[in-house]
Amino acid sequence: MFNIERWQEIFEAIRKNKLRTFLTGLSVASGIFILVILLAIGEGMANGVEKEFERDATNRISVWTNVTSVEHKGMNPGRIIEMDNRDYDMAVNKNSDRIELKSGVFSRWGQLTTYKRENGSYRVEGVFPDYQFLENETLVAGRYINQSDINTNEKVAIIGNQVYLDLFKEQNALGEYIDITGIKFKVVGIYSDPGGEREETRIFIPLTTAQRIYNAGNKLRSMAFTLEKQDNFEDALAASEAFSAQIESDIKTKHSIAPNDERAVNVNNTLENTKKFYDLNNMIRWFFWGVGICTIIAGVVGVSNIMLIIVKERTKEIGIRKAIGAQPWSIIGMILHESIFVTAIAGFVGLILSLFLLQLVGPLIETDYIRNPSVDFSVAITTVVILVVAGAGAGFFPAYRAANIKPIEALRDE
């Protein structure tokens, strides 16, 4: 391997046979290039879908109500159903053994919020302390709502990162007072949300405070729960489906809604969506892997073909070399050394070009459904190694044969 004479011999052969080298290199480099781009886009699509689903806790169950659509017990359709604290208490009391996180929600859209000269219109949600985890939020500064805020109807607010940037321009916000539709709230925390900007333009206040300032009595817009963790996904899915069905039927009974009314009560079970998402993501990954493996096979076939032609083309040269005293293994070694050297270099060139292209173009093609297109580096290296080994293997057998036939046969080859 580190025989300098061999290297000189190989560099000479490469220099004098540029087309041959170029074609071998091209097939390897393009194979790697296509594969890396393909896998990266697949990964980007998987990331994009994943991102769409990670806004909230993955096992969240949301409940909200709407108008009835089916006549029931003499009541006309079109009746507005509103939940209140009693619905919440009923759900919590009946399921206290299996609920993990819980919160009622009373929210209002488009609330004008002012701080000094800055203002903006945000969604204000009155929630319980657990809501931070139901929304999958992380605190950037300060604290979240706590139970004593709820008990004493504190006028405290936790603002989203985007709200903070809009109103405070990166100045200190904690302890400052913002004005929401004419009422002063003390900012006690700033959060960020994986759902991004859209989810960060919200302001959270204690539920009891919200019900009071909006004169809502004990009404709720929605409820959100998560259940205790289960050992495996199937159990978790079954438990959350059972819970969803039970909540729905309880609320329908309590509010005299027809059991077959599909509109009045909505229960959104994130876990079901999660399952769909995992299935979809797996399919995306399998598809791209399938195409990728086919690309590798095409690359291997291409390299093998070129190696066969190279050996065939060099049969006479092999005969000459043998006539002047070349050992069979030195001939096999020479051919393999050259092919491995060329395919490895070309492979890494293809790899570097494709990674470079990803760096350059990756940010430009980012949309909701393609995010951070990237490729596992070890996978890319493995592919290069596979192609190099395949090229060497495809070169070895004809080279071995050519090196071991009688030189006179090789010399006759034209």
Place this chain on the structure above:
Amino acid sequence: MGKNSLHVLKGINFSVSEGEMVSIMGSSGSGKSTLLNILGILDEADEGTYTLDGTMIKNLNEKVAARYRNKFLGFIFQSFNLINYKSALDNVAMPLYYQGVKRNVRTDKAMHYLEKVGLADWASHLPNELSGGQKQRVAIARALASDPKVLLADEPTGALDTKTSYEVMELIQGINDEGKTILIVTHEDDIAHMTKRIVNLKDGLIIDDSVVSQVRAKTESYV
């Protein structure tokens, strides 16, 4: 490698001693090239024995055969068989590469042999930039480079015109004068008479083996 075997040589018994210059003659298909290839260990005889410099050449594997070819034998072919992507100098240096000689020593030696065949000025040229006679002289230099005991030439002048042929033969005679054993396959009478002994083959048998008086291939005498 056809299915039907064809017996080309049917009973050859002859020996060549050191310093001889022998020509093997015969019409096409008489087996002269096959004989030379067997002598050069490029091909193998189905039966019989062949002793080269006291070594029995029989059932050699390619590794040992390659070593013998490199140590004992130099080849000159009708179609020159130079490696077309290597310069004249590198072609001549190649047997030395396979002997494991260091690059700078190799280049010096190869240059020496190129000078000997009068092509020092063409050292860096590729074979396709040389004329037929020049190519054959490069091939002769390459055959000499490994300092072999025996030089085997298969129709060395077959692809050359008469003038060039005589120049090449003059060179080969000069090499023989220095003590190298030389065997030449040819079907040209005048070339054969420039050697010291003519072996005539017909249908795989030796029909005549006689010592002749050598005609010197002085180029001047021809022109």
